[in-house]
Amino acid sequence: QVQLVQSGPEVQKPGASVRVSCKASGFSFTVYFMNWVRQAPGQGLEWMGMMNPNTGETIIPQKFQGRVALTRDASISTAFLHLSGLTSDDTAVYFCARRTLDPERAFDFWGQGTLVTVSS
Amino acid sequence: EIVMTQSPATLSVSPGGRVTLFCRASQSVAGNLAWYQQKPGQAPRLLIYAASTRATGVPARFSASGSGTEFTLTISSLQSEDFAVYYCQQYDKWRPEEPTFGPGTTVDIK
Numbered sequence: 001q002v003q004l005v006q007s008g009p010e011v012q013k014p015g016a017s018v019r020v021s022c023k024a025s026g027f028s029f030t031v032y033f034m035n036w037v038r039q040a041p042g043q044g045l046e047w048m049g050m051m052n053p054n055t056g057e058t059i060i061p062q063k064f065q066g067r068v069a070l071t072r073d074a075s076i077s078t079a080f081l082h083l084s085g086l087t088s089d090d091t092a093v094y095f096c097a098r099r100t101l102d103p104e105r106a107f108d109f110w111g112q113g114t115l116v117t118v119s120s
Numbered sequence: 121e122i123v124m125t126q127s128p129a130t131l132s133v134s135p136g137g138r139v140t141l142f143c144r145a146s147q148s149v150a151g152n153l154a155w156y157q158q159k160p161g162q163a164p165r166l167l168i169y170a171a172s173t174r175a176t177g178v179p180a181r182f183s184a185s186g187s188g189t190e191f192t193l194t195i196s197s198l199q200s201e202d203f204a205v206y207y208c209q210q211y212d213k214w215r216p217e218e219p220t221f222g223p224g225t226t227v228d229i230k
Binding site: 035037044045046047050059061095097100102103104105106107108109110111112113 | 121152154156163164165166169170175207209211213216217218219220221222223224
């Protein structure tokens with residue numbers, strides 16, 4: 001069955017960087033685009049970007065350009081979110097989410113989420 | 121960026137009741153809309169895509185409709201497991217990819 005398993009919680013200081021991993025199983029990793037979505041405490045969902053695991057091409061919204069990098073290691077079916085210049089506003093749960101195949105573009109499977117806490 | 125709004129923010133309903141949630145896009149997204157359900161401490165779950173198509177395993181009591189800028193999600197005969205937050209999301213296929221979510225509607229027990 002399709003599974004996305006994310007790395008464990010992180011506590012980082014302001015100004016630091018964090019890397020969150022998302023290991024895929026049960027489907028062909030290079031076929032489905034992978035998205036990242038975050039959710040601050042008590043807040044809604046915010047899209048952070050998407051990667052084509054086959055080519056490595058990424059789409060990052062302007063808000064996160066320069067701070068977010070999306071990478072992958074296809075040999076272990078794992079996607080990575082790198083977030084730099086952390087502030088307290090980055091405290092959130094970070095989710096990876098698989099995008100359905102074209103023509104639809106909904107997010108059909110999600111990781112369990114990774115809590116990143118930014119605190120001095 | 122396409123801005124999504126949802127109403128109401130909160131809905132209090134008795135088990136067995138029927139609810140309709142509303143989602144509006146700031147510009148037309150045709151039928152490129154999804155609905156998600158999220159329970160506390162869990163990841164969102166895809167319920168509906170293409171505005172009205174139920175995802176695999178979603179019960180028939182969930183139905184949705186709409187196109188353009190106005191969309192609805194209806195839950196008939198609410199079960200205990202349906203009390204959750206519901207988000208709409210647009211994924212316009214005809215623009216550079218930038219999906220956006222609505223702020224959510226909380227359905228809680230009356």
